[in-house]
Amino acid sequence: xxxxxxxxxxxxxxxxxxxxxxxxxxxxxxxxxxxxxxxxxxxxxxxxxxxxxxxxxxxxxxxxxxxxxxxxxxxxxxxxxxxxxxxxxxxxxxxxxxxxxxxxxxxxxxxxxxxxxxxxxxxxxxxxxxxxxxxxxxxxxxxxxxxxxxxxxxxxxxxxxxxxxxxxxxxxxxxxxxxxxxxxxxxxxxxxxxxxxxxxxxxxxxxxxxxxxxxxxxxxxxxxxxxxxxxxxxxxxxxxxxxxxxxxxxxxxxxxxxxxxxxxxxxxxxxxxxxxxxxxxxxxxxxxxxxxxxxxxxxxxxxxxxxxxxxxxxxxxxxxxxxxxxxxxxxxxxxxxxxxxxxxxxxxxxxxxxxxxxxxxxxxxxxxxxxxxxxxxxxxxxxxxxxxxxxxxxxxxxxxxxxxxxxxxxxxxxxxxxxxxxxxxxxxxxxxxxxxxxxxxxxxxxxxxxxxxxxxxxxxxxxxxxxxxxxxxxxxxxxxxxxxxxxxxxxxxxxxxxxxxxxxxxxxxxxxxxxxxxxxxxxxxxxxxxxxxxxxxxxxxxxxxxxxxxxxxxxxxxxxxxxxxxxxxxxxxxxxxxxxxxxxxxxxxxxxxxxxxxxxxxxx
Ligand code: AGP
Numbered sequence: 364x365x366x367x368x369x370x371x372x373x374x375x376x377x378x379x380x381x382x383x384x385x386x387x388x389x390x391x392x393x394x395x396x397x398x399x400x401x402x403x404x405x406x407x408x409x410x411x412x413x414x415x416x417x418x419x420x421x422x423x424x425x426x427x428x429x430x431x432x433x434x435x436x437x438x439x440x441x442x443x444x445x446x447x448x449x450x451x452x453x454x455x456x457x458x459x460x461x462x463x464x465x466x467x468x469x470x471x472x473x474x475x476x477x478x479x480x481x482x483x484x485x486x487x488x489x490x491x492x493x494x495x496x497x498x499x500x501x502x503x504x505x506x507x508x509x510x511x512x513x514x515x516x517x518x519x520x521x522x523x524x525x526x527x528x529x530x531x532x533x534x535x536x537x538x539x540x541x542x543x544x545x546x547x548x549x550x551x552x553x554x555x556x557x558x559x560x561x562x563x564x565x566x567x568x569x570x571x572x573x574x575x576x577x578x579x580x581x582x583x584x585x586x587x588x589x590x591x592x593x594x595x596x597x598x599x600x601x602x603x604x605x606x607x608x609x610x611x612x613x614x615x616x617x618x619x620x621x622x623x624x625x626x627x628x629x630x631x632x633x634x635x636x637x638x639x640x641x642x643x644x645x646x647x648x649x650x651x652x653x654x655x656x657x658x659x660x661x662x663x664x665x666x667x668x669x670x671x672x673x674x675x676x677x678x679x680x681x682x683x684x685x686x687x688x689x690x691x692x693x694x695x696x697x698x699x700x701x702x703x704x705x706x707x708x709x710x711x712x713x714x715x716x717x718x719x720x721x722x723x724x725x726x727x728x729x730x731x732x733x734x735x736x737x738x739x740x741x742x743x744x745x746x747x748x749x750x751x752x753x754x755x756x757x758x759x760x761x762x763x764x765x766x767x768x769x770x771x772x773x774x775x776x777x778x779x780x781x782x783x784x785x786x787x788x789x790x791x792x793x794x795x796x797x798x799x800x801x802x803x804x805x806x807x808x809x810x811x812x813x814x815x816x817x818x819x820x821x822x823x824x825x826x827x828x829x830x831x832x833x834x835x836x837x838x839x840x841x842x843x844x845x846x847x848x849x850x851x852x853x854x855x856x857x858x859x860x861x862x863x864x865x866x867x868x869x870x871x872x873x874x875x876x877x878x879x880x881x882x883x884x885x886x887x888x889x890x891x892x893x894x895x896x897x898x899x900x901x902x903x904x905x906x907x908x909x910x911x912x913x914x915x916x917x918x919x920x921x922x923x924x925x926x927x928x929x930x931x932x933x934x935x936x937x938x939x940x941x942x943x944x945x946x947x948x949x950x951x952x953x954x955x956x957x958x959x960x961x962x963x964x965x966x967x
Contacts, residue, residue, distance in 0.1 A: 369433075383548075429527070432450055456493045459518070462515035509584075517531075517537060547577075558600060645776075647744075648780040652679075653699065655702050661762070662707060664840035677774065689717045690713060710738060749762065758954070816945075826853045826873070833880070870899055904921070905921045
C-alpha cells in the first residue's frame, strides 16, 4: 500500500504535504514525491528513499504553490526508482495512486500508450488515459477512465490548466477528507488529517470529489451532488506522535493497558459483556454452531488465541484460516457458521475478499476492526471496533492485544448466550479480563532484563520459540515479530514437536525462548526445555515461577505475574514484543519501518 495526500487552500501547500507524508510514511517508504500546481505550471519532485530525502530535495527551493499532491510508495509494479515514484505526469495531468490497476497491460495495448509510458508502474497508465480523454471537462475524463479500470484505486489528480483544484476518486483503496478555514485536504488515512479537523468523511466509492480552498464538492458518476456523512475522530494528534519514545512501537507497547481498557470497559454492563451499542444482536451467537476466523499475520494470531479459548472453555469448534488461503480453497462454511474477521487497518485485501466470500456462502460476518469506517468494517454484518487509537509502527502490538481482548469478550458473550457459562462464571471471567491492563502494567515494570537478552539474540542467525497450547500460539506471534523487525530468522514450535526434526538445529548458544505459563502442560514444557538445554541452547524461560535456580533449565528467566492459565496471553505478549523491539533496537535498525514492509497489505 502507499500513502497519498492532497491539499489546496490559502496557505503554501509544500510543508503541509511533506508533513502529511511523514505521518503517512508507515504505509510505505520506498520512495516519495510531490507535485505542486501554481500559475499554470506543475512542479514535480520525487526520489527514492524515505520522505526525509524528498524533504531535503525540496528544502532548498522556494515553492509557494497553495495546491499540491504527495505520495509515499510501497513498490508493487516496478522497482524502487525515481521514475517509478509518484506523482506521475502525462501531458496536462499529474496524479498519485494507491492500489493496483489489474488490467494496465491490456489498457496500454488497447489505447496505444506504449510510447507514452516511461515508468514500469500501473499508475502511470491512469495518468496517460486521463490525459488522453481530457479535453476541457475533468469529470468526463475521470469518469471515462475509471469505467475501464479494473482493480483497486485511490487517485488524486491535478490538471495543469485547472488552478487550485484537486480531483479525487476511489474504489476499495481508502481515502478520507476534510475541509477547514485553511483549505481542503484528502489523504489515505486520518493521521494526515487530524492536524486540520476532528471532523472528516470517508470518501464514498466511485464518486468524484473536487477539492478547492473553499471546500469539497462530491458528485456521483451520474453528476448528482452528494452530501458526505461526517464522522468524528476519537483520538487527538498526540496519539499519532512519538511522545518522547524513540520509536512508535515502544510507545504502542506501553499504550496497551489503556487500549484494552478503552476497548473492554465501555462494553461491560452489570459485570457482563454488552454489545448493545455495537448493535450486535444476541441471535448472532445463538444461531451459530461453529466459528471460522479469517485474518492475516498478527491479526490471525489473535484469532488463534480466540480459538484456544473458545474451544477449551465452550467446546465450540473454531477454525482459523489465513485469509489468502481461505479465498481459494472453497471453504466449508454455511449459514450456521459465524465468521469472525480480524483486521487492524480494515483494509487488508485478502481479509476483505475472504469476508465477501464468507458472506456469499450465507455466513454472518462479525469483524473486529481498529480503523473506523474502513472497508472491512463497512462490508461486515456486525463490527466490534477496537479502540487502540492509531497504530503507526509497522509491527502490530497494541492492535493485537485489543483484538485478543475482543476475542475474550466474544467468548464470554457466546458462552453466556448459549447457556454454557452461568452469569456468575461470566462475571468472574470479565473481572479477570478487566484486570489485564493492570497485569500488563506490572509486567512492563519488571521487564528490565530484556535488553540483556536481546543483546544475545541479536548475534544469532536463528532463534526458536517453544510452548504448548496457548503458549504455542503466542510463540507464533513472537516469531513473526522478531523476524519482522530484527531480521533474525525465528521459528515457533509446539514444544513437543521439536524433537521430530527441528531439534537438529539446536546447537551451542542458539536462543530458545520457552514459554511455560500453562499449568496443565507446565511439566511437559520443562522436559522439552531440558532437551534443548542438553544440546547447548541459550534458553530464556518465560513463566510464573518466582525464581528459577536450576541452570539446567534456563540461562535467563522472565517472570510474569501469577495468573489463571487462560489469562497469561496479555502478559506474555508484552514480554515477547519487548524482546523483538530491543533486538531490533540493539541492531540499530529502524524499528518502526522494517525493510520491504508496509503497514497494511492492500494487494494480493
Ligand atoms: C504484524 O506485525 C504485521 N504488521 C502484519 O502481520 C499485520 O498484522 C497483517 O498484515 C494484518 O493487517 P491488518 O490487521 O491491518 O489486517
